[in-house]
Every structure is written in C-alpha cells, then in structure tokens.
Amino acid sequence: MKSKILSLVMGLSLVLVCSCDLDLLDDPNVPTQENASPEFLLNQVQVQFADFFNTTGNIGMRLTRMINQPSNTYQQAWIPQSFNEIWSIGYVDVLNNIALIETLVADSEVPNDRHLAIAQTLKAYTLMTLVDNFGDVPWSQALDNTNFSPQADDGESVYQAAFDALQIARANFTSDLPPVQPTDLYYGRNYDRWLRLVNTLELKYHLNRRLIDPAGSTAAINALISGGDLMQEGDDFYFQYGTSLNDPDSRHPRFAIDYTSGGNDYQSTWYMWHLTEEGFKGFNDPRVRYYLYRQVTANPTDPDKLRCISELPPAHYLIGGFPFCLPGDRGYWGRDHLNPEGIPPDNLERTVWGLYPAGGRFDNNSASPVNNPLLGNQGGGIQPIMLAAFNDFMLSEAVHTLGTTGDAREYLLSGISKHMNFVRSWSMTTNEADVIEGFQTPEAFATAVTNYLNYVGGQFDTAAGDGRMRVIAREYWLSLYGNGIEAYNLYRRTGQPDNMQPGLLPQFGTFPRSYLYPNNYLTTNANASQRAFTDRVFWDTNAADFID
Amino acid sequence: MKGLSATVLYGDQGRNGVVLITTKSGAAKRRPSEITLNQSYFSNTAASLPTYGTVYGNGFQQQPGFFFSNFGPRMDQGLTIAHPIAASSVANIRNAFPQFFDADGNPVRYDFRAYPDPSEVFFRRGNIHNTSLQMSGSSDRTGFNASFGYTNEEGFIPNNTLEKFNFGLGVSSAVTDRMTINSSFTYAITDVKSPPVNAAFGSGPSGGIPSIFAHVLYTPRSVDLGGLPYENPLDRSSVYFRSGNDIVNPLWAAEYYRNSSRVNRFFNSTSLNYDFTDNFAVTYRLGLDTYTENQEVRLNRGGPSDNANVQNGIYRSIDIRNTIWNQDLVFNYNTRFSDAIGFSALLGGNYRYDVYEQNGIASVGQLTFDLFRHTNFESSAARDPFSNLPLNITEEQRRMGIYSQLTLDYNDYLFLTVLGRNDWTSTVEQENRRILYPGASLSFLPTDAFDFASSTLNSLKLRVGYGTSAGFPDPYRTRTVISQNTRGFEQGGNLFPTQGLGTVLGNPDLKPELHEEVEFGVEAALFDNRLRFDLSLYQKNTRDLITFAPIDPSTGYMNTALNIGRMRNRGMEFQATAVPLQTATGFNWESIVNFGLYRPVVTELGGGLEEIVVAGFADLGNFAIEGRPFNIIKGTGFIRDEQSGQPVVLPTGDYGTASELVELGDPNPAWTGSWINTFRYKGFTLNVMMEYRHKGVIMSNTVTATLARGVTKDPVVDREMTFILPGVKEDGSVNDIQVTASNYFFNNYHSGPDEANVFDGSTVRLRELSFGYDLPEALLGRTPFKRASVALSGTNLWFRALNFPPNMNFDTDVLGLGVGNGLGFDFVTGPSSRRIGGTLTLTF
Incomplete structure (x- = not known):
C-alpha cells in the first residue's frame, strides 16, 4: 500500500516536473505597448492620412465627373461595402493612433509640442472630412475599448471638435521649440507654413458653414483675411510619395494602378473635354499635358475596339449637347458618366494619369504604352490636399456669395495662376523636367497661362450672378484634379459647376448628397442605423435634387 | 470517435472528434515473421472540367476581338483574323516573332476556328505509383513491426x-x-x-x-493554346x-x-x-x-x-x-466487487x-x-x-490537464462510465485559465439482461451519453500589440519607420469555449446477424463560442476575439449493414447504407452584433446570424419587385444589384447518404459505392469564369438571336426588353450580383468501384507467398450535380475556403480528380 501511494505521488510529481509556465501571453513577434514612441506613431499617422485622403477622394472624384464613374445608377455604384475603407482608415489608422500620441505626450516628461501640433492638425482635417461625407459620426464615444457601440454625434458638434483641435495645434506650433522635433513628411519642419495651413483650414471650416451661418462665417473669414496669415504661393500642403516599389511600396496609388500592366482605370470624357480644345474654350488648358498621358494620339476607328464610336448618343445627350464617347479626335480616350460596361483589352490605349499629381509621364505626344513602373516619375507623385491656389478660390467664392473683403475676380485669377505655376514648378522637380523643358519652354508656358487668364477673366466679366459662380467653380474644379474631397464639397455647397454630363441612362438615380454608412459600421454597432443618399450633411441646406 | 462523451479524455484537441490510429508495435506472442508487399498504380485525371463548345469563338457581341470572353462569331465560317501575336500592342512581342509577318510586314492571317480545348491541351493524365513493404514478427517476449513506403504522384x-x-x-x-x-x-x-x-x-x-x-x-475557343508559342x-x-x-x-x-x-x-x-x-x-x-x-x-x-x-x-x-x-x-x-459488478478506474495527467x-x-x-x-x-x-x-514568427502554447474515468459494469449488460477532465491553458489570462468538463455515458444491452435474444433479434444495445469539451483560443489574443515596420515609408530616398496600434483589440477577459453534447444511440443485430444497424441522435450546444469578430472601426480597432454566442447543432446518423443474399456455394452480397443529417443554428450572438462573417469577405461569405443556420451564405442579390418578388430588369435589359446584401442560401446539405454494395464469390470481390447529397448551395466562380464567358457548350443555341431575361421591369410589367447573348450571360452571371452564381448542390455520385481477386490457398501452396490478391479500382468515376448548368460537370466536393468553418464556395478552385488503377498485394 505504501509503495502504491509513493508511486502515485512520484507519478503525479512527474507530471508537474515540467516547465509549468503558463504565462505565454505576450506576442513575442512584435513590440508591446510600452515600446510605442510618438515619433514612429506620427510617421504612421502622416502616411495613413494621405491614404485616407486618397480613399475618400476617390468617390468624390467620380461623383463630380473628374474621373469615370462606372455602373448604371448611383444606387448600384455605391453600396454600403464601398465605404468600409474610409471608415476603417479614418478611425483605426489615423484617429486611434493620434489618440495614443496624445496619451503618450501627456504622460511624457519630454516636451513633444510639435508632434502634438501636427497630429491635431491632421485630426481636424480627418474629422471634418468624416462629417462632410457621413454627416453624423461617432466621436465623443468613439475610440473607447469598453464601448463597442458608440453613438453617432451630431455633425455640427464633431465639426466644432475639429475646430478646437485646430486651436490646440496653433498653440503647440507657437510654443517654445522643443529639443526633439518630429519627422515632417509634409512641410519639412517649417512651422510657419503649418500655421498658415491651420488658418486656411479655418477658412475651409467657415466657408463650409456659410449656408447655415452666413453672418458668422463672413465675420470669421474677414478676420482671417485681415490677419494676413493665410497660405501664400509656396505654402502648398501636399503629400509627396516616393519611388520605392517594394518593401515599402511608397508610390502614388494611382500610378501603381495604371503603370503596372497598363491603364486600369478610365478618365472622364467630360473632364477631358473641358481640358482640351474640343471644349467650349477652343484651346488647351495649359495643365492638360501634366494631368493626363495619352497612350495613343489618334482615336480608334475600329468599333471592335471601342463600341461607342459607332453608336448614336442617347437622346438626352443630344438634347443637352454633351460630348459622347470620346471628347475629341486626338486620342483622349475615357468614358462617359455612369457607364456600366465591362473592360475590353484597351489597357495600353486608353488615357491614363499623367505626371501631376500621380507621378507618371508628361504627355509630349510620345504616345507609348505605360505598362512599365519605371516610366515618368516612377510613382513619386503627390496628393494635393490643400494648395495655396485653393485658398484663393475659397476666398473668391466667399467674396461672391458672402461679400467678404476683396475682389472675386482677382482671387479667381490669382488662384488659377498659382495653381498653374505650382503644377509647372512641382513638375520641374521631377525626372520629367528635361522632357517638359524640351517640349515647352518656361516662356511658352507663361504665355499660355496669360492667355488662359485673359479668357477666363473675360468670361467672368460678361457673366452675372450665378454665371460668375459657375466660372469660379468650374476653374476651381479644374484645379482640383486629384482632390475629390474639395470637389465633392464644392459641388454640394454651390451647385456649380452645373449642367454636368448626365449618366447614359435617362434616369440614373438620385445624386448622393452624402455617403451611406459603411457595412462594417452597420453590422457591428448596435446603435447604428442606415441613412439615405438624399440625407444632407448639416451644412448643406440646398434643395433636394438641385444637383445630379 | 465522434461523440464528445468518448473524447473527453483527449481534451480540447478532441472536441471535433478523434481518430485513433494504432500503429503496429508487434504482438507479444511468438509468431513467425511476415512480410507484406503492396504495389499499386493509378491514373490521375481531371474529373470536373466543363464540356467546351465548338461553335462560337473569341470576341464579344458576336464580333471578333481579343477579349477574355468567348461571345464572338461562329467559327465555321472560314473567318480569318490578324495573327494575335503579330497584332500585339507590345513592341517587344512583335519584334520577337518575325515569322508571323508576311513579306509586306503585315500580320499573317490566323484561322478563326475551333482549336483543341484546355481539357485536351492543358490538363493531362498523371501517374500515381505506390510501393509499400511491411514486416512483422515476434518472439516470446518481443514483437516488431517495420514498414517502408514510397509514393510518387503526378497531378493532372x-x-x-x-x-x-x-x-x-x-x-x-x-x-x-x-x-x-x-x-x-x-x-x-x-x-x-x-x-x-x-x-x-x-x-x-x-x-x-x-x-x-x-x-x-x-481560354477562348478560337485561341490555339497548344499551338501558339508561349515564351x-x-x-x-x-x-x-x-x-x-x-x-x-x-x-x-x-x-x-x-x-x-x-x-x-x-x-x-x-x-x-x-x-x-x-x-x-x-x-x-x-x-x-x-x-x-x-x-x-x-x-x-x-x-x-x-x-x-x-x-x-x-x-x-x-x-x-x-x-x-x-x-x-x-x-x-480494475477489480470486481462481486461476480456481477465490475469496476475500473483511471486517473491521469497530461502535459502538452x-x-x-x-x-x-x-x-x-x-x-x-x-x-x-x-x-x-x-x-x-x-x-x-x-x-x-x-x-519571422514564433508561437508557443502549453496545456496541462488532469483527467479521470470510472466505469462500472453489471453482469456485462449494463455499463456506466463517468469521466471528467480539468485543463489549464497558456492562451488566456490567469483568471480564466482553468476549465472543467465532465461527461457520462450509460449503455444497456436488453437482450443480455432479459435474455430474450433470438434468431430474429440477436442483440440490442441502447446507449445514452453526455459529454463536454473545451476549445481554447489561438495564442496572443488577450493583449493589444504595436505593429511596427522599420521600412514603413520611403520619401526622397529616405526610409521612415512607422508604428501603429495593432488592428486587433486584445481581450483580457477571453475565456475558453464549452461544448456540450447529448447523444442517444441504438445498435441492433437482427435475423441471424444478417441485418445490423446503428442509429444515433445527438444535440450539441456550444457556449461562449470563441469568435474572431469584426467590431466597429470607430472603436479604433477592426477585430477582436470574443466569447459570444451560442450555437446548437442537432443531427442524426444511421448506418445499416445487411446481407440480403448468402448462398451455400459461397456467394455473399453485403449492403451498407449510411445516412446523416445535421442542422446547425446560431441561437444567440450577443455583444450588439447582428451578424458576423465567419469565412469569406464582408460582402460575400459565410455568416453567423441569430436564428439562422450557421454558415448561411450572404452576398449581393437581385433587386426584387416588392409585390411579386420577381427580379427587376433595368432599362438596359439587365438585372440590377440590390444595395443591401441578401441571404443566398444554406450551404449545409439537408442530408447525405451512401450506399455500398459488396459482392463476394470464391475469392472475387466486387465493391460499388454510391453517394447522394441533398441540397446545400454552392456559390461557384467557376461558373462565372466559364459559362459567363461563353466557352462551355451551354450558351450556344441561337446566339445570333436576342434574349429576354425572366422578371419584371421597373414599373412592374413583365419584362420584354431584348438583349444580346453576350449581355444575357456576361452581364448577369459575371458582372451581375452573386445570386446568379448560387446553385443547389444536390449531387449523385459513383464514388468507388473496385473489383478484386484473392488467390486461393491451394494455388499459393506451391509458392513462397502466403496470401496474394489483386484489385482494380476507380474513385470518383461519375457524378452529376443535379442543379448546375448541364455542361459544367461541376463537382460539389470543392472546398474553396480550405479547411475551417467556410463552406459552399468555389473561387475557381480547380477540377477534382478521378483515379483508376490497380493494386497488387503479396504476403510472404
């Protein structure tokens, strides 16, 4: 009996003679939260912010006919799943990491003012964009590990939170320069530029609110103008991509799409018609060769290649006098609005993104296929988030609609010229500089710009009332190539440029005045309920159906 | 071993069933050595390729063109087109093949006709060889067994x-x-x-x-895959x-x-x-x-x-x-308390x-x-x-467990077993580390107890069991980490490292999940053991199911591992073996029938979730939805008329896609059954196995890739005519808008909603047919062989998916989402295999 018990004890102890450590809970492959650093977190925020801008603007560009819009109707084109990425990049990649930066900076003994300032600026823009697109979004209850169903806050209060973030940013940009400064992928540690950006973002804030609070907006915008510290030429806020193909892939996403195996997206026939001599202007926009690259310089003639060249335009296109199928006959190859067709093998013939802003090729009539990632600026393009030119366009609109100080015509023309000069000067910093210079000397470019300004100025003078707003908005829209966020806001706020190319069907659905809530929010959040396309964001008091 | 009451002792690793493999260690009695040699050869061919058409060629809308699709003109009109390689837009290709240009520098003409299809040109017959040798023997105290095997397989x-x-x-x-x-x-x-x-x-x-x-x-039918240069x-x-x-x-x-x-x-x-x-x-x-x-x-x-x-x-x-x-x-x-009552007990500890x-x-x-x-x-x-x-990753986990089993038997006709296991695991935080899961089973043989066994009812056994098991989460789910990339971004030739909070929220309260199962079974032998059957009914409940659930990104995270939800699975399994015919001359016909059905239902999700994607994508996948069968498929569907429920046809003549996802069907089969017949006569054996699966939908992208592209024999008739889709127009009237064949098939099977590619997966199958012969002892007496047999067999010989388009030859056994919870998807997974061959077995 004794031996039995002894054996039992020995046996059990054998089981226990093992490495009984059951605390294998920390993932050995990645750093733990104690190792987080505001420096590297801010790098991630800056890169993801550009991604957020790109993903959100993608939809806005299609809705405003800047690039093609596929599918039959708006309802079919944009389903809740389409908006998943905007929501997840915005909250998970940008805002949650900014919240961690705020916590770390608050707990840290070392001052990190500039880190915080940059983070707050980007947070403000992100919040404003989420509201501009979704209306009411979670904010006060968001980013809380214990609450899996945050309630959506009223859009106006989230806008206010964005404004407050800008104030914190301003305070942290003007405080004493700390010894440790952040990596600045936008302005290279030039904090005066950041301050002017903050002011221009306040201008954007007030301009968006002008329909619901004209008096307040007028006063605030006048104060900004008299403060004299808005963005000037050279203060352009854009994200510059690199050319690395792999580990990391740092190229402009639009370049990666079009220049790998040829065009993978279509340009918009309507937009290209405006940029080329086929449009009502009769001459090329000086920027068209920077914006777009034609892989062929003559239109296809074989209906097997492009069926619509042998088709009649739909009745409502004929009545409205809209261009159909192709904008002209010099090889600008894109698609009409709301075209649902499949993809024929024209990836090496359709028009693709050019040098600005995607970092591709400058169009010097070379007309060759782009299935090569070493072409052009190899993807070192930009996201034009807030350019100095946009500042002037916004002021021109403010003068025209609110009567703030200044001259609408002057701001309009200065906006156009600032943008054209920016396109040229940035392009001259790229690999394509020699090609550009060889094709068009600086003097020739300046002449083209002057002619353009004279024409637009003349148009502005002969127009009146809404007609002037149409000219301002059209020129702003033409400068916004690559920026779908401001274009979508502009179109909803002003209704201009109006009379846009309709969809191919006679009834092509109601224009989305805001986005649907995304699928990953609706199915997981108990307090979420879907909205409709016709719901308007808080600052949009324009009538239903006033734009299509 | 399927029921949880049997697998409790194996811990959480046994919760999905246990297959007990006993490798030969040799016997402990003296036996002469024995060597067995098996040699087999099988051919391996693709069993589920579509039947390709031979009438229409590459193009769209009945016009030729180098599309992906095959909706071009007829291939029997003597049409010629410019040679595809010479007509390439890529200069690098044109320059490499001067042989495809004529003397004037124009592309040579290329016959637009039906070329051999991929099933002949690309798919081939592979050979499978298998040789294995086993030796075993034993002396008084020691036995041994050795085996060697070599397999060489070629795919199709x-x-x-x-x-x-x-x-x-x-x-x-x-x-x-x-x-x-x-x-x-x-x-x-x-x-x-x-x-x-x-x-x-x-x-x-x-x-x-x-x-x-x-x-x-x-591959378009008018493209000569086998004849065109590929390099x-x-x-x-x-x-x-x-x-x-x-x-x-x-x-x-x-x-x-x-x-x-x-x-x-x-x-x-x-x-x-x-x-x-x-x-x-x-x-x-x-x-x-x-x-x-x-x-x-x-x-x-x-x-x-x-x-x-x-x-x-x-x-x-x-x-x-x-x-x-x-x-x-x-x-x-183990001991006997009396002549009637026996008792055995087991106490063990496990470390893994x-x-x-x-x-x-x-x-x-x-x-x-x-x-x-x-x-x-x-x-x-x-x-x-x-x-x-x-x-570069490492992962480790530890389990420790203590288990015990007590068995009582009364007169060999009443058996009671009580068992339990207590586990500790390293993948959850300390508070939740321990879980106890018991089980019990009772079996009773009335024929022995009441001694009414007769030639009609030879034996009867009733059994009931209750078993539980645990499931543990994957390692490292309880703490949020930082994800880091030293090469996060490059700008101007400089690299910038990035860090971000991981997108998975760690859940410190994560606990193990518990499975409970109740099973009732009947086994009986009747008619002089000519009919034996085994029926079991079971219900399995899972609590605190560990789900890797998506959460609202506005919380700052994309996913987390949660214990939520309850699931219930009820099912039945039945097997019967009968010997309908047995003659004195030695002819024996044995017939086995298997039948199984199960109904999994999500009874509760909790945590504010309405639905969770279990496998697949956010807009097409298997979902867990409260009250619905587990794994139900949701995806994009047709816009349907509110009154009639008919699909709505847009003014373009095509169906429209609804903005909300719809339920596309239940991929779980309603029931499955197989029927095996074995005929034996004087050393010959003929074995036939048939299977049937009833229902269970499959969403097939192979259909999207072939039928929608027009390469199969299906969309052939009257392509020069127009088609009208069944349904109603936007105003509710019956659809009369005519569309072309290309639009009918391509726009609605390929670019249209997923609902068009979902089919009922009912299938009849001839799973296996084999014919073998055991050489008689008399013949072998003069050879060194103790036993010899040869068999010819084929697997997956014939099947028909009853509700798929006829020329698809689709095999519903595909597992597009791999081994896991996903079910019912085919993302161009590839054809299944048919094997035909023979095996020779010799024992010395």
Missing part, C-alpha cells in the same frame, strides 16, 4: 508532383513480467511541387497573385493572345511558376506500462511530433500581372520547425507543449532568368511582398 496539370518516403519501426517488448514497453517511430519525407493556386473570381487571380486555374478555364525567345517572358499581353499564358505559368514544400516529419510514441498487481498498473506515455518544412514560392520574371512584384520575379523561402511534446501519466485500477518557429526571406526583382537564389534578386526583406506580414 503539368509540373505538379508529390514524392514521399516513409519509414516506420515499432517494437513491443515485455521487458520483465511486470513491465512492457511499446514504442513506434515514423519518419516521413514529403516533397510537393506545384504551380501556384490562388482564389479567382472569373477575371483573373485575386490581387494579381498567380493562380494556374484562373485564366486557363476560359518570348528574347527575354523568356510570357506571350499570349491579348493585344495588351495582360494575361499570363497558362503553359508559361505551369513551367515558370512554382510552389514547393518539403517536409521532414518525425513522429514517436512510446509507452511504458508497469503492472503493480493484476489490478493496478501505471502507464507513462511520451509522444513527440516534430517536423521541419521548407516552403518556397518561385515566380520567374516576365509574367504579366496587376502586381508589379510578380512581373519582376519573386523568390520567397520559408523555413518552419514545429514541435509538439505530449506526455501522459495514467494510473489504472506546442512550439512553432518560422523564418523566411522574400526577394523581388530577378536578374538571371530561372535562377532562384536570393543573391540573384535586387532586394530582399523579411516580409511577404503580397500581404506585407513579417516572415
């Missing part, structure tokens, strides 16, 4: 091979009168090579990552019919894209048993299962893809080492340790063609170029 696509060596040795020895030792070792080397396979949706592989099946299935002689890149050369030629891909895996696996199980007395014994068992694997992805440069890295060549090599240690110490006691280590490098930018060394590539990194996930 080019360059797909598997080669395997395995060697095993088992020893069983009575070291002393009280102590025995059993040990078996197995060593296996497996070498698999294959062209890559990846998901595809009908327009090419997902994400530009190559898949050998993605394009080949819809550019100048730079060895892929050449194919598309003017933009944006599809990789399948023959080129089969030759120059390769995935390989080499596994060396060693497995040992050793147990020492010591008998203290006749009633009391202790066993110590040690198991070691370790393997090293070398996985490689070799993609030569020059294959077109949406992914620039694939175009430039990729070489990824990963080395893995995985080790599992398992120890058990078990005490056994799993460790997985992986190291890898991925390089991109190949310099010299077909040389796969990392030094031949421009840049290397420890990250996968496709997913950007790191290749």
